[in-house]
Amino acid sequence: MISTHLPILQVLVPLLAAPVLALLRGRTLSYLVATGFVVVAFLIAIGLTIQVVHTGAVSYAIGNWAPPLGIEYRIDELTVIMLLMVTGIASAVLIGGGQSIAVEIPERRAPLFFALFCLNVAGLIGMTVTGDVFNLFVFLEISSLSTYALVAMGRDRRALTAAYQYLVIGTVGATFYVIGVGLLYMMTGTLNMADLTARVSGVESTLTIKTALAFLFIGLGVKLGMMPVHFWLPNAYAQAPSTVSAFLAGTATKVAVYVMLRIVFGIFGIGIFTSSYLADVVIALGIFAMVAASVSAIFQSDAKRLLAYSSLAQIGYILFALGLATEAGLTAAILHLFNHGLMKATLFLALTAVALRLGRTRLEDxxxxxxxxxxxxxxxxxxxxxxxxVPLTIGFVSKWYLLAAAFDRDGVLVAAVILGSSLLALLYLWPLVERAYFRKRPAGAPEIEEAPLALILAMWALVAVNVFLGVNSQFTVNLAANAARHLIGAVP
Amino acid sequence: MEFPGLYNYWIAMVLMMMGLYIVITDPNMVKKIVGLSIFQVSVFVFYISMAKVRGGTAPILDDRFTVYSNPLPHVLILTAIVVGIATTALALALLVRIQAAFGTVDEEAIKALERET
Amino acid sequence: MTLAPDQLLLWAFLTPIIVAVLVAVAGPWRNLRDAISVLGSLATFGFVAMLASEWEDKLVSRTIADFLPGLTLRFSLEPLGLLFAVIASTLWVLSTIYAIGYMRANEEHDQTRFFALFALAIAATLGIAFSGNLLTLFVFYETLTLVTFPLVTHAGTPEAMRAGRTYLGILLSTSILFFFLAMVWTYFEAGTLDFIKGGILNEETGPSVTLVLFLLYMFGIAKTALMPFHRWLPAAMVAPTPVSALLHAVAVVKAGVFAVVKVIVYVLGVERLAGVPGTAIVPVVAGFTIIAASLVALKQANLKRLLAYSTISQLSYVVLSATLLTPISIMGAVLHIAMHAVAKITLFFAAGAVYTAAHKSEIGELDGIGRRMPWTMGxxxxxxxxMIGLPPTAGFVSKWVILKGAFDATAWCAVAVLVLSTVLNAAYFLPIVHRAFFRPLSAEAQAHPHGEAPFPSVLALTLTALLTLGLFFFPGEAMKIAEAVATGR
Amino acid sequence: MHDHAVLRVVSKLLMPFIFLFALYVQFHGDFGPGGGFQAGVIFGAGMILYALIFGLKAARKVAPLHYLRAQLSLGVLLYAGTGIVGLVQGSNYLDYSVLAHDPAHGQEYGIMLIEMGVLLTVSSAMTLIFYLFAGQDH
Amino acid sequence: MTLFDPAWIDVAILAFMAIVAFVVALLRSVFASVMLMGIFSLLSATLFVILDAVDVAFTEASVGAGISVVVFLGAMSLIPSPKAHGRTRPLLGALVCIACGALLILGTLDMPTYGDPQAPIHLHVADRYLSESLEATDVPNVVTSVLASYRGYDTLGETTVIFTAAIAVLILIGGSWRDGVKAPARADKETGDA
Incomplete structure (x- = not known):
């Protein structure tokens, strides 16, 4: 019986964790409660995945109001990929990050910190599962507001300005999104995604509907760190507490991309996307990001910032694949969405360990x-x-599909650009690896020990998933391919 | 096009852009939040204008009326107003902290301070 | 013990990995550790030998993992792979023995890491040899690069790091930029990446695309050290000599030429390529590389660097021969992979033995050393x-076939290159031999008496030298395999 | 401001009406404009007025910070809990129809309950935010 | 169109709002801007009444013109008003805004006109709310029934947003945050990067 309510429980569990946590005192207790709730959410995500794989997409009418009157939750392959990722990374970060949080967050604020963390998780999940464009905005704001506060918890005072900067541009982006929803609603009279899909095709040729798309696109573009409206991202990732960076880097921008996929392909459909030149713009922005951000990453002196720029570049890949607007392209985009989240979360968790032991993450450290x-x-x-x-990791799987998608439509040149940009990735990441392995600790450097066991376990759990799915990619690839097929087929 | 045509919308759009202009160009970080508020309120105006039906009344059902304005945008905007005040409060709290940490809320001055460190 | 051939394949591949793990575990007990290395290498050799003896014409294959939908990680055995596996596993036994002597005598640091990675490198090499499709080959090709990187930078000095960066930079960037691109492109054109005799491209692929693919492959597989992507090879000479010996005479560089022959024969197809105008670019570049590398080798004062440039030149023999695109020349290329391997590893062993016993690495210091180290210098x-290609050695056999192939293809320029390079080879190798045996010891050397290198090292290099001679007298098996590759049984 | 006698007296007189009005807005929301959110804001405004006139200290005695914090959470829990009742009763989340025999009545109860939750959270949030801004020492 | 067309009132109020917004953009004084922002909200609330959105008007008046201004003033008592300062990137800002505004206005020329009862927005879901909600919920105020029941989940989200904001403000400036101010200043020098 409970299995029919999994969709709503998926959001409710982390959401309810927050008020409970706000009532608590003490670090240890609130840590355990938060971790418990988030892990339960992860288990629910697994349950949902099994459900979706077996019986196909699940719909849940909240308040028992049949959509489009009420708000609908809709869960399909694409959704469960995101759910697994968000809850999985959240669990890993909380389980592994306990000690780091203890160092970076004062005892008195710990319960509130965990409450905000859970709200953030709930917001991201809410954005993922919802089938209603306005409900999406509400959960977007829940996750955004909590993110701003979490970023501001960084130890450096620049964390405050980073949070402020993110707040201003994030709010502008969200408001753009609201404008887009308004125009969409104006032309169709509904807010339900499935209903919108059906009704948009009737007004496809109007300018207003294209303008709506443009505004939704810009609004979400801000949230997903699309160049050139990305500038909040490096600061936020670099200044936030390490665990928050790890969580955000793995999930937040990915969920925004997911929403963009849902809206661009689920609601508007390929016809409008390609005929309005938006597709070409997206491809151009994607290519620009993969080159420009990679080059910027090379010149960073702080590892967190470096990885933040790398994220921008990787988002470029995803945007590019999305812009191809083919089944292969979408498969690649979805795959990379998931894979990149996993890789970045691992990298940032490692930085969490470094920051925990050294207090900072400059390259020379x-x-x-x-x-x-x-x-x-x-x-x-x-x-x-x-x-x-590199082969045998999920990164290779992503790259393979990206290239295949590029070949499918744009041919060799773009494929070469993608490969060139992955070489740049080598160029900015290698120095870190080389320093760690082939240099000596500077004389007089403090003795440090290995990261706490929980953190290592969290990291290695992600690495294990990485390698497993890198060698045997059937599961994710099939999910992604199915999801892509559904998205493409949403509007004939 | 019959009056008022799309005037309401247009003015609301101009208002939005004025708010946005303040957000982008004002160096005072408190003022930016004022701009943000104006931007958001203008969007509310846009939504509520959409909801209006000519000759309609407020959507409180009563036997005396038959034509009502659209209640749904009202609901949405109620939510949006709450989101707006929440954002404002959070932003101001951040600014209080920024003032304490940097001694100023001027964007340029803070950038200069950040470069120093 | 009766193992099915596909199980043998798997075990031959897995044994080095197990060895690596055991070596890592047994690290603190160095006798045990080194014993594991030797026994493991013997076991691997045993598996490969069993494969070779049991192998008939039918294809043996085994899928390891469903890598990507439609693309699997798959092993399968064909003559060329078998030949490569035999070479690699045989020489692994010898170089392990040699390395034990070398590492102990020179008191190198981090020996455990060294032997573990050494074993992993062999695993990757066998993976390349057994690969059943291009994707598998690529996967192990990249793995080999990564695994050997710490071996190259073993010394850990800034100089070694610089060299390591060159090594990794060139190998990874070419393979990602060109090889990978070509592979995806091929997949896009052909819909498969399986190795199939005669190639997998279909009629729809035009000659210009084929040519571009060909060039991407030839330059993307930079382990062949074709100019201008050759710089990683001399750079890698900062590695300890056993590494140079095994990896840069056998595993890494041979993986390169092996992949090139594989691609030509099983992906692009010899006949298809022969019909594509413009493919002659590659033999021209290879010919240029042969001559240029030989000329550079002439100028080298450092013995290992000389050997490095000699390797570059010899590898291009293989590329040149393979890209002449006649059955005989393909056969020559295959043969030369084997013949060059045994000879070159002997040379490296000798250089390392000299370094171990006499602490000398410059050619100018070798006066009269042949009298003190007769086995080594012999x-x-x-x-x-x-190397020069004179009887009664293995080099003569392969060079002869290559020459025949060049005649067959009526590639007179290639013939000229071969002749000229033979002269050049003689010009830089013979003076060393002369110096070692016929010049008197220098005064400084007389003050520091020394004998032969440690026994394991001498044993290893003597065996490889005997192998070099043996392959001249009994080239039958190798010939048979080469013929099978070239004629397409 | 707390030394102005007139202000003190007037606001003391006004206070009950403000809270009464808030309650009116709360419960009249079904029939006219108003509801939990508006009522919560008015409640909060009442508290703010009280704090402005009688000082933060006095206000904090009436509604201490930790109490507000608890109320903040309870509001959300009440709201979400009302939804869970629907779930437990075998319907979907936030389905109030199952709260009473007559579905429409159930809806009414449900709406009342969740508006109560909104009131709790909003009023405490408004007061709390004001406290925090006003309570900073310069 | 006559001079007495009620639509004039909308336009008049909107024009007032435009003037206020313009003055806010020009003003240097933050305090005055905040006050004008309150007036802006109040004007919009008036407009909402005219546009039949009484609930929204009520809320906007109490929040935008009330609580919001109070919070601003509370914050500004802690933040001294800085001296006059030129704009940052005025040209770029103007360009972005004009481009955005032009896109918005030109892109919506084929929108249904203001107040058109036949616009799709009024025909689909909204119509069903108006006709079905009384029977389903016994609540005559459709805004309330939609807010609390049909889209009650949004309202739960909205309550959570307020909750989030309160928690966020609490964690930012609640309790003894000033104790922590000195520590980051030290961390500054350690982790500083350009």
């Missing part, structure tokens, strides 16, 4: 770290190689 | 003859 923290650095190295696209 | 002399 990595000298000789492999001797002091072998497990951490090995996880980092594997994830880094994965990001470059 | 082996060196045999291998040098093989």
């Amino acid at each position: 990595f000298d000789g770290l492999a001797q002091a923290m072998p497990a951490t650095m090995l996880a980092f190295a594997v994830a880094a190689l994965s990001l470059v696209g | 082996a060196f002399a045999v291998a040098a003859l093989s």
Whole structure:
């Protein structure tokens, strides 16, 4: 019986964790409660995945109001990929990050911190499962507001300005999204995604509907860190507490991309997307990001910032694949969405360990770290190689599909650009690995020990998933391919 | 096109852009939040204008009326207003902290301070 | 023990991996650790030998993992792969023995890491040899690069790091930029990446695309050290000598030429390529590389660097021969992979033995050393003859076939290149032999008496030298395999 | 401001009406404009007025911070809990029809309950936010 | 169109709002801007009444013109008003805004006109709310029934947003955050990067 209510429980569990946590005192208790709730959410995500794989898409009418009157939750292959990722990474970050949070967040604020963390998770999940464009906005705001506060918890005072900057541009982006929803609603009279899909095709030729698409696109573009409206991202990732960076880097932008997929392909359909030149714009922006952000990453002196720029570049890949507007392209985009989240979460978790032991993450701090923290650095190295696209990791699988998609439509030149950009990834990540493995710790550097066991376990759990899905990619590839087929077929 | 045609919408759109202009160009970070509020309120105006039906009344059912304005945008905007005040409160709290940490809320001055460190 | 051939394949591949793990575990007990290395290499050799003896014409294959939908990680055995596997596993036994002597005598650091990675490198090499499709080959090709990187930078000095960066940079960037691109492109054109005799491209692929693919492959597989992507090879010479010996005479560089022959024969197809105008670019580049590398080798004062440039030149023999695109020339290419391997490893062993015993690495210091180290320098002399291509050594056999292939293809320029390079080879190898045996010891050397290198090292290099001679007298099996590859049984 | 006698007296007189009005807005929401959110804001405004006139200290005695914090959470829990009742009763989440025998009555109860939750959260949030801004020492 | 067309009132109020917004953009004084923002909200609330959105008007008046201004003033008592300062990137800002506005206005020329009862927006879901909600919920105020029941989940989200904001403000400036101010200042020098 409970299985029919899994969709709503998926959101409710982390959502209800927040008020409960706000009532609590003490770090340990609130940590355990938050972790418990998030892990339960992960288990629910697994249950939903099994359900969807067996019986196909699940719909849940909240309040028993048949859509489009009420708000509908809709869960299909694409959704469960995101759910697994968001809840999985959240669990990994909480389980592994306990000690880091203890160091970075003062005892008195710990319950509130965890409450915000759970709200963030709930917001992202809510954005993922909802089938209603306005409900999406509400959960977008829940996740955004909690993110702003979480980023501001960073130890450096620049965390405050980073949070502020993110707040301003994030709110502008969200408001653009609302404008787009308004126009969409104006032309169709509904807010339900499935209903919109059916009704948009009737007004496909109007300018207004294209304008709606443009505004939704810009609004979400801000949230997903699309160049050139990306500038909040490096600051936010670099200044946030390490665990928050790890969680955000793995999930937040990915969920925004997911929403964009849902809206662009699920609601508007390929026809409008390609005929309005938006597709070409997206491809251009994607290629621009993969080159420009990779080059910027090379010149960063702080590892967190470096990885943040790398994220921008990887989002470029996803945008590019999305812009191809083919089944192969969407498969690649969805795959990379998932894979990149996994890789980035691992990398940032490794940085969490470094920050925990050294208090900072500048490049030169990595000298000789492999001797002091072998497990951490090995996880980092594997994830880094994965990001470059070395075989037997998920990064290779992504890259393969990206290239195949590029070949399918744009041919060799673009494929070469993608490969070139992955070489740049090698160029900016290799120095870290080399420093860690082939340099000596500077003389007089403090003795440090390996990261706490929980953190290592969290990292290696992600690495294990990475390698497993890298060698045997059937599961994710099939899910992604199915999801892509559904998205493409949503509007004939 | 019969008056008022799309005037309401147009003015609302101009208002939005004025708000946005303040957000982008004002160096005072408190003022930016004021701009953000104006931007958002203008969007509310846009939505509520959409809801209006000529000759309609407020959507409170009563036997005396038959034509009502669209209640749904009202509901949406109620939610949006709440989101707006929540954002404003959070932004101001951040600014209080920024003032304490940097001694100013001027964007340029803070950038200069950040470069120093 | 009766193992099915596909199980043998798997075990031959898995044994080095197991060895690597055991070596890592047994690290603190170095006798145990080194014993594991030797026994493991023997076991691997045993599996490969069983494969070779049991192998008939039918294809043996085994899928390891469903890598990507429609694309699997798959092993399958065909003559060329078998030949490569035999070479690699045989020489692994010898170089392990040699390395034990070398590493102990030179008191190298991090020996455990060294032996573990050494074993992994062999696993990757066998993976390449057994690969049943291009994707599998690519996967192990990349793995080999990554696994050997720490071996190259073993010394850990800034100089070694710089060299390591060159090594990794060139190999990874070419393979990602060109090889990978070509592979995806091929998949896009052909819908498969399986190795099939005669190639997998269909009629729809035009000659220009075929040519571009061909070039992408030839330059993308930079392990062949074709100019201008050759710089990683001399750079890698900062590695300890056993590494240079095994990896840069056998595993890494041979993986390159092996992949090139594989691609030509099983992906692009010899006949299809022969019909494509413009493919002659590659033999021209290869010919240029042969001559240029030989000229550079002439100028080298450092013995290992000389050997490195000699390797570059010899690898291009294989590429040149393979890209002449006649059955005989393909056969020559295959043969040369084997023949060059045994001779070159002997040379490296000898260089390392000299370094271990006399601490000398410059050619100018070798006066009269042949009298103190007769076994070592004797082996060196045999291998040098093989490099030049003189009987009674293995080099003569392959060079002869290559020459025949060039005649067959009426590629007179290639013939000229071969002749000229033979002269050049003689010009840089013979003076060393002469110096070692016929010049008196320098005064400084007389003050520091030394004998032969440690026994394991001498044993290894003597065996490889004997192998070099043996392959001249009994080239039958190798010939048979090469013929099978070339004629397409 | 708390030394102005007139202000003190007037606002003290006004206070009950403000809260009464808030309650009116709360429960009249079904028939006219108003509801939990508006009522919550008015409630919060009442508290803010009280704090402005009688000082933050006095206000904090009436409604201490930790109490507000608890109320903040309870509001959300009440709202979400009402939804869970629907779930437990075998219907979907937030289906109030199952709260009473007559579905329409159930809806009415449900709406009342969740509006109560909104009131709790909004009023405490408004007051709390004001406290925090006003309570900073310069 | 006559001079007494009620639509004039909308336009008049909107024009007032435009003037206020313009003045806010020009003003240097933050305090005055905040006050004008309150007036802007109040004007919009008036407009909402005219546009039949009484609930929204009520809320906007109490929140936008009330609580919001109070919170601003509370914050500004802690943040001294800075001296006058030129704009940052005025040209770029103007360009972005004009482009955006032009896109918005030109892109919506084929929208249904204001107040058109036949616009799709009024025909689909909204119509069903108006006709079905009384029977289903016994609540005559359709805004309330949609808010609390049909889209009650949105309202749960909205309550959570307020909750989030309160928690966020609490974690940012609640309790003894000033104790922590010195520590980051030290961390500054350690982790500084450009």
